[in-house]
Structures are given as C-alpha cells and as structure tokens.
Amino acid sequence: MKFSYSNLSFLLLLTLLFSSVSHAQDDTSQKIESLLSKMTLKEKIGQMHQLTGFWDVTGPVPADGDSKAKYQQLRNGEVGSMLNITSVKEVRAIQKIAVEETRLGIPLIFGQDVIHGFKTILPEPLAESASWDMEVIKKGAALAAKEATAAGINWTFAPMVDVSRDARWGRIMEGSGEDPFLSAQIAKARVHGFQGDDLTSPHTLAACAKHFAAYGFSESGKDYNTVDISDLTLHNFVLPPFKAAVDAGASTFMTSFNIIQGVPATANQYLIRDLLKDRWGFEGFVVSDWGSFAEMIVHGYAPDAKFATEKAIVAGTDMDMEAKFFSNHIEELVQNGTVAMEYVDDAVRRILKVKFDLGLFDNPYLYCDEQREKELIGTKENRSIAYESAVKSIVLLKNEASILPLNKSQKVAFIGPMVDDKNISLGNWRLQGEDNSAVSILEALKAKKIKFQHAQGVRLVEKQVSFPFEVQLNTTDLTGIEEAVKLAKEVDVVVLAVGEDGFQAGEGRSRAYIDLPGLQKELVEAVSKVNENIILVNHSGRPLDLTKETALSKAVVQAWHLGTESGNAIVDVLYGAYNPTGKLPVSFPRSVGQLPIYYNHYSTGRPTNPGNDLVFWSHYMDEEETPLFAFGHGLSYSDIQIESFEISSDSMTKEGTIEVKVTLKNNSDIDGSQFLQLYIRDHAASYVRPVKELKDFTKVSLKAGASKTVRMVVDKEDLSFFGPDGELLLEPGVFSVMVGLSSDQLLEKIVTLED
Numbered sequence: 001m002k003f004s005y006s007n008l009s010f011l012l013l014l015t016l017l018f019s020s021v022s023h024a025q026d027d028t029s030q031k032i033e034s035l036l037s038k039m040t041l042k043e044k045i046g047q048m049h050q051l052t053g054f055w056d057v058t059g060p061v062p063a064d065g066d067s068k069a070k071y072q073q074l075r076n077g078e079v080g081s082m083l084n085i086t087s088v089k090e091v092r093a094i095q096k097i098a099v100e101e102t103r104l105g106i107p108l109i110f111g112q113d114v115i116h117g118f119k120t121i122l123p124e125p126l127a128e129s130a131s132w133d134m135e136v137i138k139k140g141a142a143l144a145a146k147e148a149t150a151a152g153i154n155w156t157f158a159p160m161v162d163v164s165r166d167a168r169w170g171r172i173m174e175g176s177g178e179d180p181f182l183s184a185q186i187a188k189a190r191v192h193g194f195q196g197d198d199l200t201s202p203h204t205l206a207a208c209a210k211h212f213a214a215y216g217f218s219e220s221g222k223d224y225n226t227v228d229i230s231d232l233t234l235h236n237f238v239l240p241p242f243k244a245a246v247d248a249g250a251s252t253f254m255t256s257f258n259i260i261q262g263v264p265a266t267a268n269q270y271l272i273r274d275l276l277k278d279r280w281g282f283e284g285f286v287v288s289d290w291g292s293f294a295e296m297i298v299h300g301y302a303p304d305a306k307f308a309t310e311k312a313i314v315a316g317t318d319m320d321m322e323a324k325f326f327s328n329h330i331e332e333l334v335q336n337g338t339v340a341m342e343y344v345d346d347a348v349r350r351i352l353k354v355k356f357d358l359g360l361f362d363n364p365y366l367y368c369d370e371q372r373e374k375e376l377i378g379t380k381e382n383r384s385i386a387y388e389s390a391v392k393s394i395v396l397l398k399n400e401a402s403i404l405p406l407n408k409s410q411k412v413a414f415i416g417p418m419v420d421d422k423n424i425s426l427g428n429w430r431l432q433g434e435d436n437s438a439v440s441i442l443e444a445l446k447a448k449k450i451k452f453q454h455a456q457g458v459r460l461v462e463k464q465v466s467f468p469f470e471v472q473l474n475t476t477d478l479t480g481i482e483e484a485v486k487l488a489k490e491v492d493v494v495v496l497a498v499g500e501d502g503f504q505a506g507e508g509r510s511r512a513y514i515d516l517p518g519l520q521k522e523l524v525e526a527v528s529k530v531n532e533n534i535i536l537v538n539h540s541g542r543p544l545d546l547t548k549e550t551a552l553s554k555a556v557v558q559a560w561h562l563g564t565e566s567g568n569a570i571v572d573v574l575y576g577a578y579n580p581t582g583k584l585p586v587s588f589p590r591s592v593g594q595l596p597i598y599y600n601h602y603s604t605g606r607p608t609n610p611g612n613d614l615v616f617w618s619h620y621m622d623e624e625e626t627p628l629f630a631f632g633h634g635l636s637y638s639d640i641q642i643e644s645f646e647i648s649s650d651s652m653t654k655e656g657t658i659e660v661k662v663t664l665k666n667n668s669d670i671d672g673s674q675f676l677q678l679y680i681r682d683h684a685a686s687y688v689r690p691v692k693e694l695k696d697f698t699k700v701s702l703k704a705g706a707s708k709t710v711r712m713v714v715d716k717e718d719l720s721f722f723g724p725d726g727e728l729l730l731e732p733g734v735f736s737v738m739v740g741l742s743s744d745q746l747l748e749k750i751v752t753l754e755d
C-alpha cells in the first residue's frame with residue numbers, strides 16, 4: 001500500500017491513541033499496586049465483602065438486620081460494596097463513611113438489580129429481546145443507566161444472559177430466550193448500553209454478566225434446582241453469551257446458585273479461573289450471588305464454611321454477596337497458609353480496578369448529584385425510549401383473515417383483567433418503578449380518542465402481599481362473566497386482554513402449569529361462544545400454554561410485560577399505528593408436557609415417522625412434536641415474502657466464504673418490516689450438531705409493493721462449533737444454509753465445506 005500523508009498521520013494518531021490508553025492503564029495499575037501495598041489483610045478482605053442495604057433486601061433477610069453493626073463494619077473498612085441503596089442521599093451518606101472515616105478512604109461501589117429500567121420501566125428483558133433490535137436494546141440499557149446513576153448507583157447486576165428453554169422457569173423472563181447467538185448479540189448490546197464508551201462518565205455504570213453459568217438449565221424449570229448438562233451443551237449453548245459479554249468489556253460477572261459438573265458455580269475453578277479469567281482474559285471481578293457461599297454446604301460440596309471459602313477464592317470468586325464467608329474466614333485461612341495471599345491480592349486488584357475504571361477514586365461522589373436525580377429520572381424523553389422498546393417488543397402471533405389492525409369505526413369491546421390494569425405490565429424486578437405507574441390499555445384508548453366498550457369479566461389478582469410480592473389470585477369470583485358475555489354479543493370484535501401477573505414470573509416463581517392463571521380460561525371460553533371475532537392479547541413474563549385460547553381466537557398478540565408505556569404500545573399495534581415487527585426469542589409450547597422445547601435441538605436417531613411405523617419414533621402419543629409458535633416467528637400487517645434465495649457457490653474452503661443473496665417483496669399496500677434470518681446445519685460432525693442454528697439476522701424494511709435484495713455472508717466462524725473442552729472445531733462436510741422469516745419456515749441450499 002503506497003503511503004500518503006493522510007495514511008501516515010492516521011497511523012501516527014493511532015499510535016498516539018494506543019500509547020495514551022496503555023499509559024492510562026499503566027498509571028491505574030501503578031496506583032492499584034501502590035494502594036495494595038498499604039492495605040492490611042483486614043482491609044483487603046473488606047474490599048471482598050458486599051453488604052446489602054439497611055432497607056431493601058432481594059434475598060433471604062440476613063440474620064443480623066442490625067444496621068448499627070453494619071455502620072461499624074463500614075467504619076472499620078470491612079465493606080467494599082453495598083447493594084440495594086436507592087438514593088443519592090443514602091449513597092452519599094454511606095460513601096462518606098467509607099471515604100472519610102476509614103484509614104485508606106477507599107470508595108464503595110453501589111450495586112442494584114437494574115434489570116429493565118430504574119424508575120421508567122422498560123419491557124422485561126425477554127420481552128425486549130423479542131424486538132431483535134440491538135439499537136433499541138442498547139438505548140434501553142443506556143436509559144436504565146442514566147436513571148440509576150442519577151440515583152447514585154454505579155453497578156447493575158445485569159445483563160442476565162442465561163439461555164433457557166423451559167417456560168416453567170420463572171427467570172426465563174430475565175434473559176434473552178433459547179438461542180445462544182441471539183442472546184450473545186443482546187448481551188453485547190446491553191453491556192454497551194450500560195457501560196457506554198466512557199465508564200468514568202456519571203451516566204454509565206458497570207455491567208454484570210450473570211448468572212455464571214447454566215442457571216437457565218435448572219432441571220424441570222424449578223428455580224435453584226440441579227443443573228446437569230454435557231460439556232458440549234455448556235460450551236455451545238450456555239457460554240457464548242458470557243463470552244460475548246467479556247468481549248463487550250463487561251466489568252463484572254456474577255456466579256450462579258447451581259452446580260456445574262457437580263461443583264457449585266461459586267467454587268468452580270474450571271469455569272472462573274481457568275476459562276473466564278485465564279482463557280478469556282477477563283480483567284474485571286466476580287461476585288457471588290446472594291448467599292451462594294453458604295449454599296455450597298447445603299449442596300453437599302463443602303463440609304463447612306472454611307472449606308467453602310477456600311474453594312471459592314481459589315476458584316476465582318472475588319467478592320462475597322451477603323454470605324460473610326470472606327469476612328469471617330479468609331484472615332485465618334491466609335494466616336494458617338491454607339489460602340495464598342496471591343489469591344486475595346488478585347481479587348482486591350480486580351475490585352480496585354473496576355472502582356478506578358468508574359472514576360470513583362478521582363471523585364467518590366461522582367454519582368451523588370441531587371440535581372441530576374431531580375432532572376434525569378422519569379422524564380418525558382425517557383418514556384419515549386420506553387415506548388419504542390415496548391412497541392417493538394410486541395409479537396403478532398396469529399392474524400386470521402387480517403382481522404388486525406382494527407379501525408376506529410368498528411364496535412370493539414375490550415374485555416379482561418388487563419384492560420384497565422396499570423400494575424401488572426411493570427413485571428417483576430421493577431425496582432423503583434412505582435406500583436400502578438404503567439399506562440393501561442384503557443387510558444391509551446381514551447387518550448387516543450378511540451371509541452370502545454369495556455368489561456373486566458374476571459379479576460386476576462385478589463391480593464398482592466408486599467414483600468416478597470406474593471400474589472393471591474381470584475379463583476372463585478366469576479360474577480363478572482355474565483356482563484362480559486352480554487357485551488360481547490353486541491360488538492363486532494372483542495379484544496381479550498389477559499395474562500399472568502408480574503410476580504408470577506421472575507426469581508423463585510417457577511410454575512408447573514403454564515396456562516392462563518385464575519379464571520381467565522373460563523372468561524375466554526364464555527366470550528368466544530357468543531362472538532367469533534376474538535383478539536387475544538396475552539401479557540406474560542414467560543411463554544404460556546395458549547393452545548386452547550389460540551384456537552378460539554382469530555388473532556393472538558404477545559404483549560409480555562411491557563413496562564411503563566405498555567398500554568400505548570399495545571393500542572398502537574392493535575390499531576395499526578405501528579406495524580408489528582417483534583419476533584419470538586423463545587418457543588411457545590403447545591403444552592407444558594413438551595418442555596423443554598427449543599428449535600435448535602439435535603436430530604435424534606428417529607426424528608420422523610417413517611410412515612409404516614406409527615409407534616417407534618421420537619414423538620408423544622398425545623401431543624404434536626412442533627411448538628405452538630416457533631422461535632423467530634412474528635407476523636407483520638404487510639405481506640412480505642422471500643422472492644429469491646441464491647448462494648455464490650455450493651462449496652467453500654475453510655478460509656473462504658459463501659455469499660447469500662435474498663430478495664424480499666412486500667406484496668401488500670402497507671409499509672412494513674421483517675427480520676430475515678439465516679440458519680445453518682452441519683449434517684455430520686464428530687459431535688452431533690443441531691438441526692438448525694441461527695447465525696445471522698437482519699431487519700428488512702419495505703414500502704408497499706417494493707422489493708429489496710439483502711446479502712449475508714457465511715464464513716468459517718458460522719460453521720464452527722465447540723468440543724467438550726471448549727476447543728473450536730471446524731470439520732469439512734455437508735452443510736445446509738437456510739433462510740426465512742421464522743425458524744420453522746426456511747428455504748434450504750446445500751453447501752460443502754472442503755477439506
């Protein structure tokens with residue numbers, strides 16, 4: 001390449017930039033070493049101890065709820081981080097103790113579960129994942145960071161990147177669904193949204209990839225249950241989103257409650273020290289999940305607390321959330337030679353590094369600005385971001401005879417407990433989101449001056465107990481159904497707004513039955529008997545079994561728990577102000593008996609019925625094999641179809657690529673968008689591979705009647721997979737390259753990867 005002046009100046013600039021960054025890193029590491037050399041063992045252990053706030057707890061309430069003792073621990077420099085402190089005033093007061101009353105004045109880092117918004121509540125993460133829109137997801141995380149940092153928080157316990165295939169698991173609502181590739185893209189977007197380009201900014205906070213690892217594979221979908229998976233599943237399905245979080249620069253990780261290969265994650269050296277820290281080069285720190293140290297004893301792994309403490313720190317866990325094992329046992333373990341000081345120093349270096357990265361040493365009160373707290377939280381601008389995320393997360397699952405979108409001249413009845421509800425759509429993990437602060441469907445209809453009629457039919461929630469937010473459902477009162485049926489007889493169309501409560505999903509909220517809770521099934525049954533034009537709008541944190549209700553409805557809309565702007569987003573989709581673009585990040589089962597059900601499954605030796613043999617193949621006698629709605633499914637009001645699909649060659653070398661060319665056409669008179677998806681299949685490999693795997697997707701927007709050709713590239717990375725020890729394998733042979741608008745409707749071409 002001939003060097004021009006501009007090339008030279010660009011190279012000089014790059015060199016200057018690189019050297020200034022590495023100079024800053026050297027400068028920080030010198031400061032860390034200097035500080036470390038001054039710290040006593042007690043002060044080092046203090047950094048490794050995270051204490052919950054004195055007000056709000058998100059786990060089992062600790063034995064010593066005595067706040068006086070906690071203040072004394074702070075003054076002694078025995079605390080490195082606090083969680084659940086929720087205002088500038090409180091953060092400043094506690095930071096003041098750490099900075100001005102301890103010997104070395106090391107600032108605290110303040111963590112919180114900013115999972116889907118802080119006060120302006122975004123769609124729950126699984127819902128937001130249905131947008132498949134990385135820019136929207138990144139903007140949402142940045143909004144959450146802006147509000148949380150304005151309240152003094154500088155560390156969020158998010159993104160949760162646990163792949164899950166089981167809708168019984170309540171925490172499926174916190175992640176990004178069943179696919180590792182989509183989850184990895186979303187993990188990156190959320191880390192970048194939270195951390196921004198400058199972690200020292202008062203508007204950005206440290207991210208935390210959790211729960212490391214495989215928590216989403218809890219057996220039977222029961223929370224905190226056994227996890228027993230193969231190394232192949234671990235490396236090919238579970239770990240890719242975590243690796244993506246490291247590559248995106250996540251500052252922290254959190255270990256999971258479960259065992260992996262028989263060892264609790266918090267003490268799993270293969271996972272943390274060998275893989276995360278050594279092989280992936282992670283430079284941040286790892287915090288345990290709430291009390292998980294003590295659970296190592298209950299698991300039957302650690303005979304006592306000292307053993308658990310030793311195994312955890314040697315494995316690479318750097319900070320202890322609320323178990324007090326580090327603070328109670330590390331000193332003795334180091335002094336008696338059981339634990340080498342180097343493990344303590346490694347942990348403390350990592351914790352101090354994140355505090356330096358956040359700018360807390362330059363200004364411990366950087367996040368404590370009452371003016372920002374007043375001005376930046378709950379603003380109109382924030383709500384517009386929440387609206388965009390909500391409307392793009394809605395998935396149109398069924399639309400028979402194009403009954404949707406509605407028009408304002410139709411006589412429409414809105415029936416069901418979710419019509420005037422302002423609370424349920426805030427979902428779980430709603431943090432500072434005030435109860436009843438969501439826009440209801442009813443309010444949105446009125447604000448948009450849409451004529452409608454309304455009947456509740458049945459209540460869903462009878463009573464909501466405050467902490468820990470137990471929900472008591474209405475299971476007896478059917479008296480409202482008569483009025484609902486009467487109304488349904490008089491109108492053209494009925495919108496049935498139903499679902500599960502926000503606290504029926506989330507942590508500790510697994511369900512063995514995932515049908516519509518309470519008396520809603522009865523309501524749908526009764527109304528559908530008198531009006532065939534039913535539009536079902538389902539609000540849930542997880543996939544529900546909507547099989548019967550779908551058969552009784554002409555349209556089905558998945559409205560998740562969409563947060564503050566829920567009602568506005570739903571009404572805009574129902575009346576066509578927004579043409580839906582959402583795609584399912586998780587399969588919807590026909591029945592709970594199918595779980596776990598997921599698209600990227602292995603073939604098995606008997607995947608289909610050979611015809612003459614009605615019994616001996618992989619199937620249920622009493623249920624279909626396919627899901628009710630497939631991963632990647634989502635309809636538009638536009639009729640967008642694939643017109644042509646070509647590949648540049650039917651073979652490629654390991655260093656080569658295949659170009660995929662797809663032309664899509666909008667055969668309708670409505671402008672719209674669809675997500676084109678690209679999948680591959682490795683027909684034969686040294687370890688069997690799934691029948692299809694998502695490897696790329698792109699949003700295609702088309703004006704009415706227009707066509708567009710998009711190009712995607714398949715390379716060796718797309719055809720590679722991991723062996724049992726995480727080794728990357730690329731094996732010659734036959735592959736399918738498939739494209740489509742849903743994982744269950746794909747066009748296929750065959751490609752050979754040459755040796």
Ligand code: GLC
Binds near residue numbers: 058059083113210290
């Ligand atoms: C909880 C959750 C974890 C959360 C932590 C702090 O038990 O498992 O996701 O970040 O405690 O609230």
